[in-house]
Structures are given as structure tokens and as C-alpha cells.
Amino acid sequence: MKVYLLCLGLFCIGLYCILRKRNIIKIILGFIIAEYAVNLFFILAAYRMEGRSPIFAPDAKIVNMVDALPQALVLTAIAIGLANVALLISIALRIYDKYGTFDITKIRELRG
Amino acid sequence: MKLFVDIIPLFVAVPMAGAFLIALVARKIKWLPALITNIITIGLVFVSFFAVKLINIHKVLVYDVGAWKPPMGIGMVLDGFTVFMLTTVNLAAFFVAIYSINYVERFTSKWKFYTLFLFMIAGANGVVITGDIFNLFVFLEIASIASCSLIAFGTEKHDLEAAFKYAVMSGVGSLFILLSIVLLYSYTSTLNMADISNVLAQKDPNNIILMISALLIMGFGLKAGLVPFHGCLPDAYTSAPAPVSAMLAGAITKSLGLYAIFRIFYNVIGMNQALSSIFMFFGALSMIVGVILAIGQWDFKRLLAYHSISQMGYIVMGIGLGTPLGILGGLFHLFNHSVFKTLLFLNSGSIEYATGKRDLQKMGGLSEQMPVTSGTCLAASMAISGIPPFNGFWSKFIIIIAAVQAGRYGYAFLAVLASILTLASFTKVMKYAFFGKLKDGANSVKEAPFLIKLSMTSLAVICITGGILLAPGVYEHFLKEAVDVILEGTKYSSVVLQAVLK
Known part of the structure; x- marks a missing residue:
């Protein structure tokens, strides 16, 4: 249980970074932290106590295996997250070209 | 029986293949990307119509991806609600694609626009058609990453700022959705939506469902831009190129946000009174806040963006009501909003194309110079403000x-009020942009090119004749099928699982 709460804590740190930090790079880092927290949670949800790796050999029993499906899904999620972060960073670079700063309080020409 | 089931993956495979094909050949042959995009979008419209026909006969069709049977493998489900959304999305995409041929001339690397555009369509179609909840997340991300890059396509200051905001917000939304998918998987041990619904029905109500619901509402609310989560939407719509704003308002927020939320809550988790109240509250809030913020705007596209939020509120309120009539109204408004909001954004783009302006105060008297834009904009304005006999009414x-x-008399009153305020703000648009005196230096303004006019006129015709979808004989084939799917609720699981066995 503690592990899950730690994971949630990590997610909250990420969200805090996204909402409160003024530097664009720090916002991206917050996003990465939150994303890793979710991926970690996915893997933890699949873990079984004293489980072993999900390789099926002729003499192995199925009972003690960890759940294999989330491990495959997390790979996809990580790849998607990478694409997202790459997009964010490339936009951040272009923003730096145009505005000459990473501070979002100075990049406020639009008012939502 | 399963003769035509193979058309189902085409909705995703064809646009995606087209995107890669464009990326391969575009450097050699400059005119090919536009041609490929238009052929694909028109093809998708015809396949959607065919799918409507197919659903009238079969009701539900399931395609097993890679020949693995659901619930083990990934299933693609075609039912009434799905074909309704596919038709809406692909119709909008088709008109936007025609419009883009002329509009995109101003950008340097046109083929990148078309590649991303096709990815966006593939993602939106994929979200609608998939029957697997993790697959839904993957398609959701394809569509949102493509739309983020399209918002930044002009790479001007404002475009980048808006794109960054949008990317962060929609990224956070995706994280919430992923988290809820994890919780749902660890609770039910399956990813197939029909199977999840099946397993949930056998378990007792539990607090974890509440948490999952909250996360899902937050995540999809961020994607759809409902009011507490609408922060990035007006900026994104304002800064993006006009065809992209039209696509975002007309197709992407609807399939990514509204379709997914209603599919999951009505067909998978199961609707109850509390959820219905929450949806109606969010709907009414978006409706009123959106329209009030819209009235004060002078930027044409920003005004349209706030109206978009407001009209999304109508849809959520209608479907959230949960009565057959409410669901019918909500779905029909979804289709209509897709048509007239696409048209309005295309109008704004056409004005920007001709004059380079977005500020209403600097326009004026354009109706003489741009009769087609002015006429179609009038049709769309009357449709959005709900004047009979236009479809919005x-x-x-x-x-x-x-x-x-x-x-629910209070909600009915709010809906009427929002409609009157919408009328007021579109009267302002027509007055300042098209009527009145011509501003200095606007004498040389020319009407937009032929393809832009063609696309806008066809959309205006749909605006005027849209009410025909309610006529007996047409209603049963299109809207009723979609309403039935939502009304059947969690029976969806048994219907789909039986269709798998056929």
C-alpha cells in the first residue's frame, strides 16, 4: 500500500511542477515526472507478491507469475510519452527563439 | 454475414497509410499531397455512408484485429453511435480538406500540413471505432499530438505559445485518462470495453468506480474543453490556421472528448442519477460561461472559440439528461455544431485570407466585396443562434x-438564455464584419478562390437542409441508431460479445 501512495505522491509532485513553476523547462520536467509516476503505477499494479518474470517454460508453473500485459502496455505508454515530451521540447526551443526567455510570465501575449 | 466487416479497419488504415505515403513522395512531386488527402477524405466519407447502410442491416459488427478474438485481442466495433460519429468527423474533414488546397498556399512546407492532417483524422477515427480501452488511449494520443503540432504550424509567437499551453493541458488530460485506465484494468483484469462492462456488472458498486469516474471526467473534460477545464482552448483556436481550428472544433474535441466520455459512461460503466446531474451541471456551466465570455470578444476567431465551448455545453446537457429525447437532441446538436462551427471557422479563415485581419472592429462592409463568405456566414450565424428552419434550431x-x-425547468431556461445571447453576439459579428461602411483600403479586397467558396457553400447548404435528418424515413437510418446505442446502456457488452461470436 505504501508503495502506491509513494507513486501517488510522485504524481502530485509532477502536477505541482506543471501548475506552479514559471520556467517552461521545469514545466516539461514536471510533466515527465507525472508521466513516470503513472507508468510506475501501471507496473506496480501488475506486480504479484514474490512473483517471477512472466516467461513460460515447460516445467514452470503459472501461479507465481507477475501480470505480463501491463508490461507490454507500459512500453507503448512510454513511447507515446516520449513523443509528447519531444513535441513539448521542440515547441519550447522555438519559443526561446522567438521570445528569448523561458519564463512563462513574460510569454503572456494571449489571454485564455 | 461477415461480408463487409473488412471495411472497419479502413477508417484508420487508409489515412495513416496516406500520411506515410505523403511523407515519402512529397519532396519529388509537389502537387501530390493535396490530391492524396482529398481522395482519401472523399473516400472516407463514402465509406462512412456505406457503414451507415451496413449498420441498418446488421446493427453491430466487430472486426478482430490480427484475427485474435475479443476479449483477448483488440476488437474494432462498428455500431450506431460509431457510424454517427464517423460520418460527422469525416464530413468535416472532407470539407476542410477541400478548403485547405487554397488556404495552405501561404505556408512553406505544405506536405507536412497534409501529413499531420491525415494523422489527426486517423486518430479521431480510431478513437471512435476501437472497442479496446487502451487502444482508445493510443489513438487519442495520435490525434492530440498531431493537433498540437498543427496548432504550432505557423511557428509565429502566438502559435507557439498556444500550442505549448494546449500540449501541456492535453498531456495532463491524457495522464488522467491513462491513470483511470490503469485503475480500471487492475479492478477488472480486462481491457476490452464490452468485457469491462460485463465484469463491472458482476461486482458490487465500489468506491474505486467513483475515483475512476472522477479521473475520466477530468481527463476527457480537458480534451473536450468543458468549462472548468477550458483554459487552453480559446488560445489554440485563435492561433491555429483556420482549417485546423475548424477541424479541432468540428471533429477532434467531439470524438476525443464527447464521444469517449459518453461511450464510457453510458455503455461501459453505466449511467446513474448522480452522474447525470454532474453532466447537466457541467453542460449548463459551459453553456452560460462560454457565451458570456464570447459576447465581449472582438477577435473573430476567439469569439467563435468561446461559442464552441458554449455549444459543447448544449451537447453535454442534452446527452446528460439521459431521456431518449434529450439524447436525440444532444446527438443532433453534435452533428449540427460540427457543420456550422466548421463553416464559421472557415469563414473567419476566408476573411483572414482576403484581408489579413481577425479584429472585428477593423473589418466592415465586406458583404459587397465577399458575397459568398458573407452569405455563408449569415447562414451559419443563423444556424448557431437557433433560427428556424436552420439545423441549429x-x-x-x-x-x-x-x-x-x-x-428541469431551470436548465431549460438557461438553454433559452444562452441561445438569445448567442444571437446577440452573432448579430454583432454580422454588423461589424459584413454590413456597414467599407473601411479605408478595403476596396481592393477580393473574394476567396473557387475551392474555398465551394467548401463554404456546401457546408451552408447542409446548415439549411440539416433539419431533414429528423424527417421520418431518414431519422430511423441515422440518428435513431445512435440514440438506441446510448439508450441500451450497459447491454452494450452482451450485444458486442454476441457479435464477436457470429
């Missing part, structure tokens, strides 16, 4: 009647 009317029938 029928759907708003049904939503209001449904709210009264359900005894």
Missing part, C-alpha cells in the same frame, strides 16, 4: 423540450 429546440419534459 431543431436540435436546440429538442434539447429545450427534453429539459422541460424531464422537469
